[in-house]
Structure formats: structure tokens, C-alpha cells
Amino acid sequence: xxQILQEWSASCVDNLLTQLNVVSLEGDRAYDYLLYAEDIPxxxxxxxxxxxxxxxxxxxxxxxWCSGIDILTGDEDLWGCFKPTQPRHSLKKGKVxxxxxxxxxxxxxxxxxxxxxxxxxxxxxxxxxxNPTDIDDTQPDLGFWRWxxxxxxxxxxxxxxxxxxxxxxxxxxVAIALPGIHGGYRTPKNAQGVRIRKSxxxxxxxxxxxxxxxxxxxxxxxxxxxxxxxxxxxIRQTGYLLTQQGCPVKVITWHASLGKGVDDFIxxxxxxxxxxxxENALPLETWKAHSLNQLTHSPSIEVNSRYIxxxxxxxxxxxxxxxSPKGTGKTEFLAQIVAQAIAxxxxxxxxxxxxxxxxxxxxxxxxxxxxxxxxxxxxxILGYGLCIDSLHPDSQAKFDAQQWQDGVVIIDEVEQVLWHxxxxxxxxxxxxxxxxSFKTLIENVLGGEGEVYVAxxxxxxxxxxxxLNLAGVTLDPFVINNSWKPxxxxxxxxxxxxxxxxxxxxxxxxxxxxxxxxxxxxxAQKLKSxxxxxxxxxxxxxxxxKSRILRIDSESLTETDHPAYKCIHRLDEVFKNYDVxxxxxxxxxxxxxxxxxxxxSVWAIAQGVQGENSVRQALGRIRDPIPRYIWAANYGFNRVxxxxxxxxxxxxxxxxxxxxxxxxxQQSDFSTLDDLDTSFQAESLLCWAKMAVRxxxxxxxxxxxxxxxxxxxxxxxxxxxxxxxxxxxxxxPQEVLSNLISEVRDQNYRGxxxxxxxxxxxxxxxxxxxxxxxxxxxxxxxxQRKYELKQRYGLKVTPxxxxxxxxxxxxxxxxxxxxxxxxxxxxxxxxxVAREMLNMGGGDLFLPDFNRSQIGxxxxxxxxxxxxxxxxxxxRELSKEDLDLQQMAKIAIANRPLIKxxxxxxxxxxxxxxxxVRRFLDLLDYSIEYLRxxxxxxxxxxxYQVIEPQDQRWDIFxxxxxxxxxxxxxxxxxxxxxxIPETKDHVQLCLDLA
Numbered sequence: 001x002x003q004i005l006q007e008w009s010a011s012c013v014d015n016l017l018t019q020l021n022v023v024s025l026e027g028d029r030a031y032d033y034l035l036y037a038e039d040i041p042x043x044x045x046x047x048x049x050x051x052x053x054x055x056x057x058x059x060x061x062x063x064x065w066c067s068g069i070d071i072l073t074g075d076e077d078l079w080g081c082f083k084p085t086q087p088r089h090s091l092k093k094g095k096v097x098x099x100x101x102x103x104x105x106x107x108x109x110x111x112x113x114x115x116x117x118x119x120x121x122x123x124x125x126x127x128x129x130x131n132p133t134d135i136d137d138t139q140p141d142l143g144f145w146r147w148x149x150x151x152x153x154x155x156x157x158x159x160x161x162x163x164x165x166x167x168x169x170x171x172x173x174v175a176i177a178l179p180g181i182h183g184g185y186r187t188p189k190n191a192q193g194v195r196i197r198k199s200x201x202x203x204x205x206x207x208x209x210x211x212x213x214x215x216x217x218x219x220x221x222x223x224x225x226x227x228x229x230x231x232x233x234x235i236r237q238t239g240y241l242l243t244q245q246g247c248p249v250k251v252i253t254w255h256a257s258l259g260k261g262v263d264d265f266i267x268x269x270x271x272x273x274x275x276x277x278x279e280n281a282l283p284l285e286t287w288k289a290h291s292l293n294q295l296t297h298s299p300s301i302e303v304n305s306r307y308i309x310x311x312x313x314x315x316x317x318x319x320x321x322x323x324s325p326k327g328t329g330k331t332e333f334l335a336q337i338v339a340q341a342i343a344x345x346x347x348x349x350x351x352x353x354x355x356x357x358x359x360x361x362x363x364x365x366x367x368x369x370x371x372x373x374x375x376x377x378x379x380x381i382l383g384y385g386l387c388i389d390s391l392h393p394d395s396q397a398k399f400d401a402q403q404w405q406d407g408v409v410i411i412d413e414v415e416q417v418l419w420h421x422x423x424x425x426x427x428x429x430x431x432x433x434x435x436x437s438f439k440t441l442i443e444n445v446l447g448g449e450g451e452v453y454v455a456x457x458x459x460x461x462x463x464x465x466x467x468l469n470l471a472g473v474t475l476d477p478f479v480i481n482n483s484w485k486p487x488x489x490x491x492x493x494x495x496x497x498x499x500x501x502x503x504x505x506x507x508x509x510x511x512x513x514x515x516x517x518x519x520x521x522x523x524a525q526k527l528k529s530x531x532x533x534x535x536x537x538x539x540x541x542x543x544x545x546k547s548r549i550l551r552i553d554s555e556s557l558t559e560t561d562h563p564a565y566k567c568i569h570r571l572d573e574v575f576k577n578y579d580v581x582x583x584x585x586x587x588x589x590x591x592x593x594x595x596x597x598x599x600x601s602v603w604a605i606a607q608g609v610q611g612e613n614s615v616r617q618a619l620g621r622i623r624d625p626i627p628r629y630i631w632a633a634n635y636g637f638n639r640v641x642x643x644x645x646x647x648x649x650x651x652x653x654x655x656x657x658x659x660x661x662x663x664x665x666q667q668s669d670f671s672t673l674d675d676l677d678t679s680f681q682a683e684s685l686l687c688w689a690k691m692a693v694r695x696x697x698x699x700x701x702x703x704x705x706x707x708x709x710x711x712x713x714x715x716x717x718x719x720x721x722x723x724x725x726x727x728x729x730x731x732x733p734q735e736v737l738s739n740l741i742s743e744v745r746d747q748n749y750r751g752x753x754x755x756x757x758x759x760x761x762x763x764x765x766x767x768x769x770x771x772x773x774x775x776x777x778x779x780x781x782x783x784q785r786k787y788e789l790k791q792r793y794g795l796k797v798t799p800x801x802x803x804x805x806x807x808x809x810x811x812x813x814x815x816x817x818x819x820x821x822x823x824x825x826x827x828x829x830x831x832x833v834a835r836e837m838l839n840m841g842g843g844d845l846f847l848p849d850f851n852r853s854q855i856g857x858x859x860x861x862x863x864x865x866x867x868x869x870x871x872x873x874x875x876r877e878l879s880k881e882d883l884d885l886q887q888m889a890k891i892a893i894a895n896r897p898l899i900k901x902x903x904x905x906x907x908x909x910x911x912x913x914x915x916x917v918r919r920f921l922d923l924l925d926y927s928i929e930y931l932r933x934x935x936x937x938x939x940x941x942x943x944y945q946v947i948e949p950q951d952q953r954w955d956i957f958x959x960x961x962x963x964x965x966x967x968x969x970x971x972x973x974x975x976x977x978x979x980i981p982e983t984k985d986h987v988q989l990c991l992d993l994a
Contacts, residue, residue, distance in 0.1 A: 001019075001024050004018065004022055004024060004064045005018055005019075007064075008022065008163060008166060010267065011163045011164070011166065011167050011263035011264075011267060012167045012170055012171070012263055012266045012267050012271075013163060013166035013167055013169075013170050013263070014115070014118060014166070014169075014170040016115045016117075016118075017112065017113075017114065017115055017118060017166055017169060017170060018166065020112070020113040020114075020115060021066050021067065021068055021112045021113055021162070021166070022064050022065065022066045023064065023065050024062070024063075024064055024065075025059075025062060025063060025064065025065050025082065026062045027060055027062070028060055030056075030059040030060070030062075030063065030065070030082055030084070031048075031053075031056065031059070033065050033080065033082060033102070034056065034059065034082055034100055034101075034102050034103055035048055035052070035056065035102075035103055036078065036102065036105075037102060037103060037104035037105045039104040040052065040103055040104050052103070055088075056100075056103075058084055058086050058087070058088045059082065059084050059100065061084065061085045061086040062084070062085045063082055063083050063084040063085045064082070064083050065080055065081070065082045065083075066080050066081055066083075066110065066162045067079065067080025067081075067110070068080070068110050068111040068112040068113060068162075069111055069113060069142060069145065070108070070111075070204075071109075071111050071145060071204045071207055071208060072203060072204060072207060074142040074146075077108060077111070078102070079101070079102055079105060079106075079107070079108040080101075080102075080110070080162075081099045081100065081101050081110075081162060081179060082099065082100045082101075083098060083099055083100075084100060099179075101179055107178075107179045107180070107183050107202075108179075108202070108204055109176050109177065109178055109179075109183065109184070109202065109204050109205060110162040110165055110176060110177035110178075110179075111145055111176050111204070111208075112162065112165060112166060112169060112177075113144075114144040114169060116130070116135075118169055118170065118172075119143075119144050119147075121172045122154075122169070122172050122173065122174055124172075125172045125173070126151070126153075126154050128151060128154070130147070134146075134147045145208075148174055148208075149207070149208065149210070152210065152211030152212065152213045153213075153214075154174055154213070154214075155173075155174065155213070155214040155215065155216055156174055156175070156176065156208055156209060156213055156214070156215050156216070157173050157174060157175035157176075157215075157216045157217075157218055157252075158175070158176060158177075158178065158184065158205075158215060158216070158217050158218065158238070159175055159176075159177050159178070159217075159218045159219065159261075159262055160177060160178050160179075160180060160181050160183070160219055160220065160261075161177050161179075161261065162177045163261075163263055164177060164218070164261050164262045164263045165177035166263075167262060167263035167266050167267075168218070168262060171266060171271050171274065171275075173278070175218075176205075176208065181219055181230065181231055181234035181235075182234050182237070182238075183202075184201060184202060184205050184238045184241075185199045185200060185201050185202060185205075185237060185238060185241055186199065186200055186202060187199040199237060199241060200241065201238075201241045201242070201245065206245065209242060209245050209247050210245075211246075212245075212246040212247055212248070213247055214247065214248050214249075214250070215242050215247045215248070215249045215250070216249075216250050216251070216252055216278070216281055217235055217238060217239060217249065217250070217251045217252070218251075218252045218262050219231050219234065219235060220260050220261050220262075221253060221254055221255065221256040221258075221259070221260060221265075222256055222260060223256050223483075225295065225296040225297065225298050225299065226296070226298060228294060228296050229296040232291050232294070232296075235251055235284075235287070236288065239251070239284040243284065248283070249283070249284040250281035250282060250283055250284065250287075251281060251282050251284060251287035252277055252278055252280075252281045253277070253282070253287070253290075254269075254277050255708075255711060255712055258273075262274070265277075280701075280704065282697075282701075283645075285644070285645045285646040285649070285693075286645040286697045286700060286701075288645070288646070288647070288693075289645040289646075289647075289693040289694045289696065289697035290694065290697050292460060292461070292462050292690050292691075292693070292694045293458065293460055293613075293694055294460060294461060295321075295323055295459055295460050295461055295464075295479070295481070296461055297321070297461060297464055297476075297477055297479050298479070299479045299480065299481035300317075300476075300477075300478045300479050300480065301478075301479075301480045301481070302481055302483065303480065303481070303482045303483070303484070304482065304483050304484050305328070305482060305484055306328065306484060306489075307328055307329040307332075308322070308324055308328055308329045308330060308332075308333045308480070308482055309329070309333075310333075310336065311333070311480060313337070313451075313478065314478065317451065317478035318445075318446050318450070318451050318452065318475060318478075319446060319451075319452050319454075319464065319467060319468065319471075319475060319477040319478065320451060320452070320453045320454070320477070320478045320479075320480070321454050321455075321459055321463075321464050321477050321478070321479045321480070322334075322453070322454070322455040322456075322459065322479075322480045322482075323455075323456065323457070323458075323459035323479065323480070323481050323482065324455070324457065324480070324481075324482035324484070325457050325482065325484060325485070325486070325713060325714075326457045326617065326620035326713075327592065327620060327623045328482055328484060330412065330455045330457075331361070331364060331412065331455075331592065333455075334365070334410055334412060334453060334455060335364055335365055335366075337408065337410070337453055338365040338366070338367070338408070338410065339366070341383075341408040342366075342382050342383075346406060346407055346408050346450070347381075347382065347383040347403075347404065347406075347407040347408070348365070348367060348382065348383030348407065348408045348409075348410065349383055349384070349385075349386075349404055349407055349408070349409045349410070349441075350362060350365060350367060350383070350384070350385035350386075350410045350411075350412075351385070351386065351387075351388050351391065351409065351410070351411045351417060352385065352386075352387055352388070352411075352412065352413070352417055353387060353388055353389075353413070353416055353417045353420035353421070353424070354387065354586065355369075355387055355774075356557055356566075356568035356586065356587075357413075357568065357587075357591060358385045358386065358387055359385070359568065359569065360568050360569050360591055361385060361412060362384070362385040363569050365385075365410075366382075367382060367383055367384055367385055368382075368384050368385075369384065369385050369386070370384050370385065370386040370390060370396075370397045372384075373397075383407065383408075386399070388417055388420060388421040388427065388434060388438070389420075389421075389424075389426050389427050389430070389434070391421075391434050391437045391438055391441070392430050392433035392434050392436070392437045393433070393437070394430065394433065395430070399437055401437045401438075401440035401441040401444060402440065402444065404441055404444055404445055404450065405444040405445065405448035405449070405450060406445075406448055406449045406450050407445060407450045408445075408450060408451050408452075408453065409441065409442075409445055409450065409451070409452045409453070410452075410453045410454075410455075411452070411453070411454045411455075412454075412455050412456075413455070413456055413617075414454035414455065414456045414459065414463050415456045415458055415459065415460065415462075415463055415613070415691075416456075416613075416614070416617075418463055418466065418687065418691070419611075419691050419695075421434060421435070421438065422435075422684060422687060422688040422691065423640065423688060423691070423692070423848070428849050428852075429840060430840060431841075431846045431849055432680065432837075432840065432841030432842065432844050432845065432846050433840065433841060433842065435681055435684050435846065436681075436842070436844075438470070439470045439681065439683075439684075442467055442470040442471045443470065443471055443472060445471075446467070446468075446471035446473055446475065447471060447472070447473050452467060454467070457617070457620075458613050462687060462690045462691060462694075463687075464477050464479075465687075466683060466684075466686075466687040469683035469686075469687075470683055470684075485713065485714030486625065486713070486714050486715065487714070488625070489625040490625065490714050490715050490716055491619075491625055491626075491627065491628045491710075491715040491716070492627045492628070492715075492716050492718075493627075493628045493629075493630060493707075493710055493715050493716060493717045493718070494627065494628065494629045494630070494718060494719075494720045495630055495631075495632075495703075495707060495717055495718065495719050495720065496629070496630065496631040496719075496720050497703075497719050497720075498631065498722070499634075500631075500738075501531055501605045501607075501631040502734040502735070502737060502738045503631075503720075503722065503734055504603065504605065504629060504630075504631040505531070505536075505605075505737060505738075505741070506733060506734045506737050507629070507720075508520070508603050508629070509540075509543060509737065511601065512540070512543075512544055512547065512579075512580060513543075513544070516600050516601060517579050517580065517598060517599050517600045517601075518580055518581075518599065518600065518601050518602065518603050519575075519581050519583065519593075519599045519601075519602045519603070519621075519622050520536070520580065520581065520582045520583065520602075520603045520604070520605075521583055521602065521603070521604040521605070521606075521615075521618040521619060521621075522536065522582060522583065522584055522604075522605050523584075523585065523605060523606055523607040523608075523609045523610060524584065524607065524609065525553040525554060525555065525584040525586075526806075527745065527748045527749040527752045528745065528749050528806055529745070530738075530741055530742055530745050531605045531607065531741075532584075532745075533551045533552070533553045533556075533582045533583070533584050534551065534553075534748060535741060535744055535745040535748060536582055536741070537549060537551040537582055538744050538748055539740065539741050539744045540580060540582075542744070544579075544580075547579045547580055548577060548578045548579045548580070549578065549579065549580045549581075549582070550563060550564060550574070550575070550578040550580070550581045550582070551564065551582050552564050552567070552581060552582065552583040552584065552586065552587055553583070553584035553586050554584065554586045555778075555781075557586060558774065558775045558776065559775075559776075559777060559778065560775060560777060561777070568587065568591065571587075571591060571593050571595075572593060572594055572595040575593065575595055575598065575599075576595055576598055581599075583618070583621070585609075585610050585614060585618065587618075587621060591621055592621070592623060593621050593622050593623060594623050595622075595624075596624060597624070599622055599624065599626060600626055601626050601627045601628070601629060602619055602622050602626060602627070602628045602629070603628075603629045603630070604618060604619055604628070604629070604630040604631070604632075605630075605631050606630065606631070606632040606633065606702070606703075606706060607633055608632075608633035608635060608636030608637045608638065608699065608702050609636070609637075609638055610638075611695050611698055611699075612636075612698040612699075612702060612705040612706045612709060613698070613709065615630075615632065615706050616706060616709050616710060616713070619710075628715075629720075630706070632702055632703040632706050632707075633702050633703060634702060634703050635699065635700060635701070635702050635703075636698065636699030636700075636702040637699070638695075638699055639696055639699060639900075639904075640692035640693075640695055640696055641653065641654060641692055641696075641848070641900075641901055642897045642898075642900035642901040643696050643699075643900055643906065644693065644696060644897065645693045645694075645696050645697040645700065646693065647686075647689045647690065647693055649897060650689050650692055650693055651685070651686075651689050653897045653898060653901045654847055654848060654851055654901065655678070655847070656898070657851045657857060657898065657901055657902060658678055658847050658850065658851055660857055661830070661850065661851060661854045661856065661857060662678075664827070664830065664854075664856040664857065664860070665827070665830060665831055665834055665854075665856075667827065677844070678845070678847060680841075680844040680845060680846060680847070681844075681846070684846070685846075685847060685848075688848060749803075750799065752782075752802075753799035753800075753802040753803050754799045755778075755782055756782045756785050756786050756789075756797065756799075756802050757786065757797050757798050757799050757801070757802060759779070759782040759783045759785075759786045760783060761783075761786070761787070761790075762783050762784075762786075762787050766783075767784060767787045767788075770783065770784050771784060785802075789801060789802065789805055792805070792810060793805075793810075793956050793959070794955075794956060794959030794960075795952060795955065795956065795959075804951075809925065812923060812924055812925040813925070813953050813956060813957075814855070815855065815858060815859070815862075815923055815924060816924040816925070816953065817956075817957050817960060818855055818859050819859050819862055819863075819867070819868060819871075819924070820868070820871070820957075821957050821961065822957065822960060822961065822964070823859075825961075825964045826855065826856055826859060827856065829855065830853075830854050830855060830856050833853045833854070834850070834853070834854070837849065837850060837853060851901070851902075857902050858902050858903050858923075861895075861898075861899060861902060861903065862920065862923070864891060865888045865891060865892060865916075865920060866884055866887075866888055867920055867921070867924075869884075870917065870921070870946055871924075871926070871946070871948075873946075874945070874946045874947070874948050875945070876945070876946070877931060877943045877944070877945060878914065878917065878928065878943065878944045878945065878946070879914075879934075879941050879942065879943050879944070880912050880913045880914055880941070880942075881941055882913065885913035885914070885916075885917060886913050888913060888916055888917065889911060889912065889913040889915075889916040892907050892911070892916045892920075893907055893909060893911060893916075896909070903920075903923060905919050905920070905922075905923070907919065914928070914942075914944060921946065925949050925951075926946060926947065926948060926949060927946075927947045927949075928944045928945065928946055928947065929944060929945050929947050930942060930943075930944055931943045931944060931945050
């Protein structure tokens, strides 16, 4: 028994818990525990057949047996598991069978007997007590589990294997163990093994998860792709059945390097680390989204090398995926592939998502960018590179997918390229044409004699499966997986766990003053951003006039008189001349900065704009293993669709919205949509949904996702502790710095707004020519912007108008216009936009784009909620006691996903009526103001009033109405709100949806 105690103790299991549940079996005693079922084949004299006895002969060498209690009866559970000292080998499975379970007996679960001191420890964790009445002397083993069933608010942990349950119980958690990852449910099948009914939870698990008990699933973490795939499948199925039972389900994960099973994890990392993992458990749907970041396609070649090197690709391989960490030579490997293809007289197509990055790749591959090919057709003989935005026949590239049947297609940074093609604004107008060309391209290449090479440090099943689905062919991708992790070259990452980046910027300034040469990655470029490239460039130049500071962003790269102009091809050469480089996401992917011993550190401010993987990509542009300093927002503010991390929720809400938009258009006699096929490229919609939910999941835990990804890559992360000893009465240097930077930002932004407003006016012809220009000077950009603002609003362009437009005023006014005076033009507007999309898509629509283009549903929602009534009576006093506001809040809360999908507004479940009113008025640039407090001592009531903005919106509405051919009558006062036309059918459609 001592040996058994040592084994279980090594798994962090309490000794008394082990003694209550585990016994040592010697000789033939184990037969009684394993071979008791009535269905076991026997001889005429009742003895078990010799064949079965021989099969189990190895158990006579002894081992240990573990069983708990039968949850359903309260008796000792006959079922359990035996760990033989000399395990047998399974020829069929090709592995050692470590545990034996009773033969011909349905599996159960391990509900272990729990000693009183651990019972009290668990109770204390959840703020409960163990009363003498809870302890039943007649059934002492069942006492704990009866008490647990009477406290449905206490979570249940589900793991695999009795020792792991013991480790969790010892740590103070309630846990049961399954004999295998699929052991929590049964799937009825016929004699041929075909499923005949739906899967269902085993009765024991049902009894423990009644009353909507929270459940945490804690299965092993593994590296093996097939094992990961199997575990994910089991979590999805078990989790789904538990949610059907009404249980909120979470999944606890950690990196496999920290320990395979939860007992290993606790033993190696300590209980405090597990407690943190428990607190960070992901809701089931969020976990599903995160699992889409995995690569479970079996690797064809596994390497663990600093550089990929020269790997021979079989001639029959067509879809080749390369997963390898940043800076391990993926681009060099692809360059060899290109050289070989050209030698074989195969044309090569390089697809990317940023012009400068594709140009840089083409330069390294010895190919031309499409611009050069367009100017000289003969230069495209060997192939060329282009952005996915141009992958359609009507682009300047005039791309023809039929020409590439035997070609080689290369997509570096494939995860971001595909996401750009599926979701970016720059592809929106031509997305259907792009996706059609892309599908034809992949069909022809993979269905012909060509090859597709995709590479990414974060390559996932999502991208590979999408390409296979597009091709419509059955083939196994040839996957090269480089599992190398930096050790000598691992980064030391310093994390600023603050609410804002002030302390990081303060430390950055000190660092520069001490002679440091930082490369700084930033999320934003715009002048209005406090922590963007333009603002920090100006501030740092003021503080360090002698330092050489370079700004790299989409504007500086295309300004002919800027030192960063077209430097993407020669970054190493340019950067060596600068002490500080400030970079926007324009170079977050696709470039390698190999300059040695120049920069001394990398700094990053991640405000929650780009995806978490993009932040990690940006940190890795500098290849030197120098320290990294990062501040990341706790939560990102970008969301896709309704912000859901559930694929069904995201897709279903979109499809529901599509049907409503179509019905609204049909009301306007838009017959074009009567027979519209809404199933355009289901494979593209599914890939969009997968990438969208994992993007949303990353935004929900933004900082944690970034840091977890860095740890997975093998880097060392530690928090930068703030100095708490500073004099609280003294001036806070971080606040001083923040105020100075804000002043710089405001001054720069005012200057830019004034420059736009004072720019020379241009004609329509001049504007059209300017719009086509790829490279523009600041003066040309400002003139273009002024022209667009003048056409948009019909007003004199002032600095204030520029600022309002930057802050989303156009969208607010447009919604207000169609909600009120422009209502008669709403259906025609949506129909016109839909026709344009259909024309550009050749009769097809990509549903996410279509839904974003329509305004009718947003207007209908505001109608349902009664917003027009509030606008027409701005003198009214509002309070949470108003019945109409309570009804508004009730409708809004009940339709949160639809409202999020349509308007972008997130409504919390516990929102008050006043909060709901404020959120919807924000959509129109209206506000509410606190007036007074009324009521009595027992019940105080706060009163508010709607505040109408004093601006020129009614002049703008007049201008828009004139463009529509129906100007308002002259003499209408600005403060008057015209009557809203009757639109009962339109409102009723939206009510039907709600």
C-alpha cells in the first residue's frame, strides 16, 4: 500500500482520500473485480472460459483497484478501474493498456469517497459549512455527495481518470472522473455500429448536474494532433449535452508543456497556478472559438529546427502547409520553391493583403508586382504578385483564374490574407467577384497539376479546410510542422498590466533619454489617436530634438517626400540610420527586420484594434532576441457581427437579418430579390464565421490572449511592478506626460483639420483622377478629403466639420435622416445599394456585406423601441419608472444579439431603461441630461431630459432631400422635427423578427 500511496501522492492526492478509495489486489483477487458480469461467456460448469481467463492472466501479478460510490444508489460502486503491475499490450491498438475496467459492464464515473477534512475544505471555498446533520452515520460515504446535490450553485469539475479527480478534490474542488474522454455520454447504435438515436448523458452525470449546476471540463492537454482532435470532439459533445441540461459550461486549459493531466499540472506548477487557470476558464462557446486556432491535420514532416532548411516536397503533394515560428526561414523556403517552379517553367502567383508586403515578397522571389506586369505584359511570363483585393477580372490586374491550372500559388501569412479577403472594408465592393475568382483559382490549381503553398506561424485547420472545401477535391494536405521554440533566443517580455499605457510611455521616454534605441509597435496612425504614430512622433521629436526618429505607417510609406517612402523593400538599410522607429500595423506581418545589434528593445501599445495574433506578429518583426515591453488593453473593442464567439449564434443571427432585409426590400417592389439564392459560397461564409468568432474571442480576453500566445511561442513573460512608494502628494509624472501628449495630439489634429478646410477646391474630374492615384502627397490627400466632405454634407468645410466626420457624424445623421424626414427614400436607398452589390457580384451576395449595407432594419428597431416619440417630445421628463421606457428596455434586452448585429450596440442584460435610452440616442448624436431627483426617502427617482444637438443637421437633411428630388419646404425652423410618415408594414416586419 505504501507504493500506492506514493504514486497517488505524486499526483497531489491526499493520503486519506487514497486509502478510502484504493485497494491493493494480489494474485487472483482482481478477477472478482473485473469479471463479474452475467454476460461474460462461461463453460457448462459455470466457470469463465479459458480464452477470457488467458486474456486477463496478466492481472495475477497484482496492482491497485479504485472505485467510489454509486451516485444513484448510495452503495459501494462495483464498477471501477484496475491498474495492473504488468499491463498487457494491445496488438489492435498498438499500445499498452494501462487500466482495465470490468468486462462486459457499462462504464460509470468515479465519485470518490471524500474524507471530512476535504469536505470542509471544499465547503469553505464556496462559503458553506458542514453541519452535523449533513453527516449520515448510516451512509457516511454518500454524505458528501448528498450535501453536494443540495448545493447546485457549487461547480462540478469533470476530468478523465480517478487520480486526477483525487488531485482536484485535494485542491478543494468538487470533481468526478470519467474512464475516458467520451465516457460522459452514450450514443445508441445498431448492430452494424450505425448511430440510431441522439447521444445522451449517462444517468450518474445527469443526477449531479441538475438545477443548472455550473460545470468545468478539465481534460488532458496534448501535442499530438489526433489526440487534440479527439479531446476537442469529446469536449464539444459533452459540453453540448450539459448545456442542454441547463448547465453553464466552462473549459479549463493550459499549455501542454506545463503538464499533460491536471494532476501533473498541479504537481509541476503548484496549486496557485491551477487556481489561476480555474479562474480564467473559458465559456464553452469561447473555448470553441479558441480551438479554431489549432492545427490538428497530421504533420507529414515534423521538424524541430531553428531554420526550416531544405525540405523535399513529394511530387504528388498539391496543398502544402508550413507552420513554423516567426523568423525560422519560411520566406527563404518559399523562395526556393519559386526558383524551382520557374526552372520547371511553371508560373507563380503570390497573393498577399498589403501592397508593400507583396512587393517585398516579389522582390525576394525575383518576381514582378502586378503594377509592373500591367505596364509590360512580357514581365508576367514567370508570374507575379498581387493583393487579394485585385483578384478579380475588373481590377487593374484583370485577373483571370483560368490561366493558372498548372501554376504554383503562394500565400504567405495565409491566416491574415484569407481574413482580409473575407472581411476587410477594402474588399467589400468587389468581395463576391474576389471570392469567385479565388474559388476558381483553387479549384483549377488543386484540381489540375498545380500546387498551393501556404505558410503561417499560426497556421490552423481553418485555413487548410477552407482551401480544401473551395477546391472540392479529396486530398491530404502535406503539412510541415516546425515545433522549434526559442530558448537562447527567447524574448524576455515585460507586461504592463495597467488600465492605460501611460506608465509604459513614461518608461519609454526614460529609456530613450538613457541612450536606448527602441522599435515601437503601435495600433493606430491617425492624428486623433493619443497613442498613435503621428502623435508620438511629434512628442518624441520635441523631447529629443537630436534623436533620429522615423515614422512608418500607411501614409508615410506613400508620401514621396517622406524618408519612409517605399522603404518596405530595404528596411534594414533604412532603419540603421535611425535611433527610434514608430511603426503602425502596416508592417505587422510579412516583413523580416534582420538588422543586427542596432535596436536594443521592442515596445508595443496594443489598444484592442487588431487581432491578438497581429500584435504578436508585430512584436516579431525584429528578429533580434532583444527585450519586449508591451501594454495591451484588457479587452479589445473591435467585434465582428454581433460579437458572438459561437458560430451558430453568429451565422443564425446573420441569416435572420438577411431574411428581414430581403422582406423589407420586397416591400419596395424590389423583385430582383424574389428568387435570390442566399447560399453563395457556403464554404466562404463558414470560414468567415470561424475566423470571426475566434477574432471576437481574442477581443474578449485581449491582453490574456496576447500573453498566452507569447508563452506558447516559448517566450518569458513577467509583469512590470509599479513603484508604490512614490509620494502621493507629489505631481504624478505619468499624468504630466499624458497631458503633454494630449496637447500634442490636439494641436496636431487641429492643424490637420484646418489644413483640410483651407485646402484648394478641386473639380470632379480632378477628384476622380486623384482618387485613382496610389501615391499621394499630404496636400493631395487633404484636397481629396475636402471634396468628399463637401459632397457628403453640402456645407462649407470647416475644421469642426472635419472633426465631426472623423467621429462618425455621417453615420449618425444618416440614421436620423432615414428615421425622420428621409423615410420615404429609405426603401429606394437600400434597394439601390442592393442592386449595385448584385451587379458587382454577378447576381450573388456575400451575406455579411449585404447585411452591413442595409439601413432599413436599424430604422425599424428604433421605431419598435419608440425613439421617434422621444425625439418629437424633447421637453418631456424621463425616469426609469416610465412604462414605455421599461417596455423599451425589455424589448432591447430580449433582442440583444439582433441589436448588436444591426446597430453595433451592446446591451447588458441588467441595463436600466435610462441606460438603454442613452445608448440608442447616441446612435443619432443625441444625449440625455440629468434634471433633478424626486420621490421620497423610501424611493428616490432621478429625472432626465432628451437634449437635441444644436448643429446644422436640418440644413444637411434639406441638402440630401434636394439631391433626392424632394426638398423640404422653405422656412422650416432648425428646431422643428417634421412628422414621421406612416410605415406600419415596415415596423411590423421588425416586430415579427423581434
